[in-house]
Amino acid sequence: MTKGAFYTGEYRNLFKEYGYSEEEVQARLEDTWNQIFYGDEDTKIYYESEDGGGYLVDTGNNDVRTEGMSYGMMMAVQLDKQEEFNRIWYWAKKNMYMTEGVHAGYFAWSCGLDGKKNAYGPAPDGEEFFALALFFASHRWGDREEPFNYSVQAKELLKDCIHKGENNDGFPMWNPDNKLIKFIPDCEFSDPSYHLPHFYELFALWAYPEDRQFWKETATASREYLKLACHPVTGLAPEYAHYDGTPNHIRGFGHFFSDSYRVAANIGLDVEWFGSNEWAKAEADKIQTFFADKDPEDYRRYKVDGEPFDEKSLHPVGLIATNAMASLATVDGPFAKETVDLFWNTPVRKGVRRYYDNCLYLFSMLALSGNYKIWKPENGRNQTYEGSLS
Structure with a gap:
């Protein structure tokens, strides 16, 4: 297991490692923010x-x-x-x-x-x-x-x-x-994409002292839960799952669909912040392998074993983004660079369904460029805010 940025203070710029220049990466990140927050009415x-x-x-x-x-x-x-x-x-x-x-x-x-x-x-x-x-x-x-x-x-x-x-x-x-x-x-019951053990590790440091042990235990519990919820072959997780990790089909949410996409991103960021482990790498490889031979225009709802439904993905750009973020857990994996390249070559989404896709898009831009960082107390400038709110 290699140590993550929490211990080293170093954040990987996978775009740069995969051949993109630092200048174009920074420009792309800034442009993504500007489009999503201040772009035209079909984008912002x-x-x-x-x-x-x-x-x-x-x-x-x-x-x-x-x-x-x-x-x-x-x-x-x-x-x-x-x-x-x-x-x-x-x-x-x-x-x-x-x-x-x-x-x-x-x-x-x-x-x-x-x-x-x-x-x-x-x-x-x-x-x-x-x-x-x-x-x-x-x-x-x-x-x-x-x-x-x-x-x-x-x-x-x-x-x-x-x-x-x-x-x-x-x-x-x-x-x-x-x-x-x-x-x-x-x-x-739970939603596997809600599980953010890398957040809970930090809550265990900064929450009220009497609550810190609880958050430490949630980090461990969530990492173990994801092993149960993610399919052993495809790596896909359901949107809703019981506490034993099995899909919960209430309201039809026991399959791999929109919420589920975030699991890959969360695993990638957990590795980036707190270090690699064999399960995370294997899980990222499984997800990227599952999608490697699929055309993004034909992404669908899937059973967690990979069986497709006729229903198309509502958020294919978001899925491209989260699969790319998983590369942080498997930098040298068989489809890691290919998945990141696909994301790089995909523009932000426009139109009615753009919200969820573009949120996941900007998170992936941050993470893959080394800019999704842990801000510790000693990192800040503690400057006085002088903005328009009083």
């Missing part, structure tokens, strides 16, 4: 509100989701875009945060473009991305007044995620016994 997904907020639109569903908002914050902190970060966080805290009911302390997973809540339930993948993006913001820029006291906001959110329900006041987002993240708090 970021908008600003008159009250000083900012939000990312799920263009396929015409709403604002905690998934996209937390993703936007992570993108912004990685690229040193504090004004956009603060605008997104301001909008999320103002419109999505719930202060009463069984889900108080969490964020409503979907809102209208006007900020009105479409639902009063949360989706845990948003909360975990919010928390780590906030920690990174604290370490990179320094805390300021509420709600921009980033580290406090992160610690309070994580406290709610694991302690709600102890006083019959709601439901935790992680099962307290097996330490696995739930699909939603008031259910008892």
Whole structure:
């Protein structure tokens, strides 16, 4: 096992290793940000509100989701875009945060473009991305007044995620016994793509001291869970899975489809941050091998054993991006460079379904260029923010 960037401070630029120049890689990364945040109306997904907020639109569903908002914050902190970060966080805290009911302390997973809540339930993948993006913001820029006291906001959110329900006041987002993240708090099954052990390793350092052992255990539990959830031959994971890793076919989500794509990306980033292991490399090889002989225009929904459905992929560009990010786990794998080249030669998506694809696209650009970094307390400038929000 080789050590990851958490220990070495060194982030691999796979694009450069595979023959692309540093200049063109940096230009491509900046152009991707600019297109997704400030491009034309057929490309951009970021908008600003008159009250000083900012939000990312799920263009396929015409709403604002905690998934996209937390993703936007992570993108912004990685690229040193504090004004956009603060605008997104301001909008999320103002419109999505719930202060009463069984889900108080969490964020409503979907809102209208006007900020009105479409639902009063949360989706845990948003909360975990919010928390780590906030920690990174604290370490990179320094805390300021509420709600921009980033580290406090992160610690309070994580406290709610694991302690709600102890006083019959709601439901935790992680099962307290097996330490696995739930699909939603008031259910008892999981979504393999929600499992981010590399995030939990950092929560174990920066959460409230009394919660740190829990997060360490979740990192171990999630890595073991992914071994159960990913098919032993194809490497494909279902969108929903039971705690034993078997597909959960409730509402038809027991197959490899949109959520599932993120598993490959998560495995790649876990290796980049915390080091390689034989399972991760083998898993990345299986996924890339499965797609090596398939035309992206014919990507489909699949059973986890690889049997295809007639239904086409809704997000083929996102799938190309996440498969490429898996190359971080298998740099010398049989299809690693080929998969990255395919991604490099694929433009950002335009049109109605662009939101999810382009979020995954920018994450892959960050990771493969060595710019998806762990921001530790000692890394930051702790500068005073002088943007437009007060």
